[in-house]
Amino acid sequence: MYVEHLSLTNFRNYARLETSLPANRPVVLHGANAQGKTSLLEAIYYLAASRSPYTATDRQLIHWRAEEEPIPFARLAAEVTGNNGFNRIEMALVLERTPDGAQRFKKTIRINGAEKRVMDLVGLVAVVLFLPQDLSLIEGSPSERRRFMDTTLSQVDRDYLAALNTYEKILPQRNALLKRIAENQSSPAELTYWDDQLVTAGSVLIAGRQRFLRELEANAQQAHLDLTGRRELLTLSYQPSFLPTAEGDGQLSFDMLGLDLHRGLTADQIAPQYADRLRAEQTESIERGMTLCGPHRDELRLNINNRDAGLYGSRGQARTAVMALKLAELAWMHDYIGEWPILLLDEVVAELDSQRRAYLLERINGATQTLLTTTEMEIFPASFLERATIWEVTDGQITT
Numbered sequence: 220m221y222v223e224h225l226s227l228t229n230f231r232n233y234a235r236l237e238t239s240l241p242a243n244r245p246v247v248l249h250g251a252n253a254q255g256k257t258s259l260l261e262a263i264y265y266l267a268a269s270r271s272p273y274t275a276t277d278r279q280l281i282h283w284r285a286e287e288e289p290i291p292f293a294r295l296a297a298e299v300t301g302n303n304g305f306n307r308i309e310m311a312l313v314l315e316r317t318p319d320g321a322q323r324f325k326k327t328i329r330i331n332g333a334e335k336r337v338m339d340l341v342g343l344v345a346v347v348l349f350l351p352q353d354l355s356l357i358e359g360s361p362s363e364r365r366r367f368m369d370t371t372l373s374q375v376d377r378d379y380l381a382a383l384n385t386y387e388k389i390l391p392q393r394n395a396l397l398k399r400i401a402e403n404q405s406s407p408a409e410l411t412y413w414d415d416q417l418v419t420a421g422s423v424l425i426a427g428r429q430r431f432l433r434e435l436e437a438n439a440q441q442a443h444l445d446l447t448g449r450r451e452l453l454t455l456s457y458q459p460s461f462l463p464t465a466e467g468d469g470q471l472s473f474d475m476l477g478l479d480l481h482r483g484l485t486a487d488q489i490a491p492q493y494a495d496r497l498r499a500e501q502t503e504s505i506e507r508g509m510t511l512c513g514p515h516r517d518e519l520r521l522n523i524n525n526r527d528a529g530l531y532g533s534r535g536q537a538r539t540a541v542m543a544l545k546l547a548e549l550a551w552m553h554d555y556i557g558e559w560p561i562l563l564l565d566e567v568v569a570e571l572d573s574q575r576r577a578y579l580l581e582r583i584n585g586a587t588q589t590l591l592t593t594t595e596m597e598i599f600p601a602s603f604l605e606r607a608t609i610w611e612v613t614d615g616q617i618t619t
Contacts, residue, residue, distance in 0.1 A: 220301035220345060220558045221588035222263060228294040229282035231258035232615035241608050242300075243585040247599065248592045250612035256592035259612070260348070260563045263590070266297050266308050267344035267374055267561075269328070269337045277312055278324055290315065299344055302558050306343050307331055337384075341377045345552055345560035349545045351570045356544060357521060357529050357537040364519040368428050371548055375556050382423035389416045390515055398508040407501065417513065418494045422486040424514040425459055425493075430483055431551070432457050432519065439547035443523075446539050446578055451523050453540055460516035463492040535572075542575055546582065559587035566592055568599070 227236040232255035240246060248256040257273070261280075265271055271280060281293040291314040299306050309329040316322055328335050330343070355363040373380040393413040399405040436455045443453035463484055493513070497504075500511045521528045521540050528540050552560045562583070568576055568591060580603050583589045593599070599607075611618040 220299065220556075220560060222297050222299055222344070222561065224298040225259075225262065226294075226296040227262055229285040229291075230262055230280060230293045230295055231255065231282065233258060233262075234282055234284065234615060236615070236617070238617055240588065240590075242588055245583050245585075245589040245591060245603075245607045247596070247604070247607050247609045248590060248612050249594070249596055249609060251594060254612045255615045256612045257565050258615075260565050260590055260592060262295050263297070263344075263561060264346050264348050264563060266295055266299075266310065267340070267346045268370060269310070269326075269340060272348055272350070272370075277326060278314060280312060281314065286314075297344070301343070302556070303343055308340070308343060338377060338380060341373070341380055342375060342556060345374045345556055346563055347371075347545060347549045347552060347560050348563045348565070349542075349567045350565050351567060353541050353545065354537055356541050357532065361516075361518045365514070365517055367544075368431060368519065371552065372427055372431055374560075375552060376427060378423060379427045382420040382427075385416065385420040386424060386514060389413055389420065390510060390513070393417060394509050397505050397510070400505050401508055407505065410501065414494065414497050417510070418490050418497065421513045422490040422493055425463070425489050425517070426484060426486040428514070428517065428519075429457055429459075433483060434554070435544075435547050435551050438550040439543045442546045443539065443543035446543060446575060451536070451539075452525075453528075453543055454522045454525070456520040456522055458518040458520060459514070460512040460518075461493065461496045463489045538571070539575065542571070542579065546579075549587065553587075562587050562589040564589065564591040566594070568593060569595055 221242040222240050223242070224239050225236070227233040230236075232253075236259075248259060250256055261271055261273060265280070271277065274280065281291050285291045285293065293312040294309070296307065296309040299308060307330070311325075311327045311329075313325045313327075314322055315325055328337065328340065330339055356367055369383055373383060393410070396405055396409055396413060400407055400409075432455050436453075439455065440453050443451060465484060465488070496512050497510075504511050521544070523532055523536055523540060526532070528536055532540065549560065549562060564579075568579065571579065576598070577600075580600070583591075583603075585606070596604070596609075608619070
């Protein structure tokens with residue numbers, strides 16, 4: 220899978236960009252800060268995930284000069300070749316002004332000229348993004364680790380993305396109903412409708428995350444053993460907010476494990492147990508005005524030699540664990556979709572020591588289309604630069 224051509228209009232630093240990308244040579248984007256290197260990676264990521272990894276609102280993606288136009292807009296387009304053939308993906312972000320003076324943001328997606336939904340992007344573009352701030356996967360909040368699972372799975376699993384969208388819509392509505400019930404403005408009987416939808420979507424998420432982590436762990440362990448000279452073993456611990464069991468009775472035993480990484484449960488097996496848990500917690504949920512269990516409260520912990528890396532690991536161990544996890548994500552996605560995703564490295568190489576840097580660059584071998592940003596060319600070995608395409612980025616302009 221690779222992007223053949225990228226077109227940007229009024230996107231971040233780029234008032235206008237038309238560029239073709241090599242498929243089997245890494246592209247090194249070199250330049251000072253705030254020139255547009257990261258924006259190029261962000262554009263490719265946005266075409267895959269329909270959201271930015273750097274900002275919470277799409278409005279910030281529109282070039283500041285475009286704000287002065289009657290209808291401010293940004294446009295992204297890419298020609299992509301992969302197992303799904305050749306596809307042209309276009310996205311338009313438009314800031315419309317209504318007659319009463321208010322502003323309304325609109326996003327449209329087109330695939331090969333036909334207007335489509337976000338769901339239709341699944342499988343057309345897949346990316347793995349590696350950032351220095353990915354240390355939050357070890358040291359950050361549980362929401363960062365949930366986002367890692369959701370972002371990866373949503374790019375390649377249509378059922379997972381549909382369930383995630385449903386869950387994120389239903390959860391705040393259920394919480395609002397819980398508060399109304401607590402204020403005697405609604406009846407607890409109204410929860411049945413929302414619970415059924417929450418259970419159906421949430422069970423798909425829990426089963427998908429558990430399966431993903433089980434498959435991811437083997438690749439992550441191998442990369443981590445290589446990086447540590449086989450001295451440290453990395454394991455992943457999925458901790459859902461409630462623990463469904465194979466027996467379906469909520470009881471754990473030595474011969475019947477719950478939802479660990481070695482015994483998977485299907486969404487159909489999880490659903491009735493999730494429903495039971497919601498009913499058991501209903502009174503407390505009403506009192507507190509929030510849903511107390513579900514995928515929105517799941518946790519993922521990374522352990523090194525059976526010790527929690529977030530609590531007891533050093534900074535160096537955290538960097539190694541994250542690097543192993545991202546390389547494992549790359550390999551997992553390849554196995555899942557049958558082709559290499561696009562690898563995006565934003566100022567990552569400069570953050571690594573010589574050993575980790577060499578290990579990473581050895582794996583950029585032309586099999587996957589790779590784009591890297593840097594302010595320091597001297598950190599790359601000559602042997603790598605000889606097989607790379609080098610672009611200088613200055614004020615939203617690219618020079619080969």
